[in-house]
Amino acid sequence: MTEKRLYKARGHRMVCGVCGGVAEYFGVDPTLVRLAFLLLAAGWGSGIIAYIVAALIIPEPPVEPYSYSDDIHA
Numbered sequence: 001m002t003e004k005r006l007y008k009a010r011g012h013r014m015v016c017g018v019c020g021g022v023a024e025y026f027g028v029d030p031t032l033v034r035l036a037f038l039l040l041a042a043g044w045g046s047g048i049i050a051y052i053v054a055a056l057i058i059p060e061p062p063v064e065p066y067s068y069s070d071d072i073h074a
Contacts, residue, residue: 004025006021006022006025006058007021007024007025007058007059007060007061007062008020008021008055008058008059008060008061009021009023009024009030009061010061014034015051015055016051016055017060018051018054018055018058019033019034019037019051020033021058022054037050037051
């Protein structure tokens with residue numbers, strides 16, 4: 001069984017990929033996560049701090065190894 005890990009998003013990235021990564025991890029729409037961060041930022045200012053901390057500690061997703069066989073067309 002593969003372990004579920006939190007990574008920054010590659011495809012749903014707007015700034016650092018934090019909201020997209022959180023959305024992928026929980027299986028929700030990235031727009032909802034961005035809206036939650038926006039409300040936290042507007043309400044108490046903690047959303048900005050949380051985003052910065054998350055951007056620093058959440059790792060980038062691992063890069064898939066490149067295979068030369070992908071370039072060969074029969």
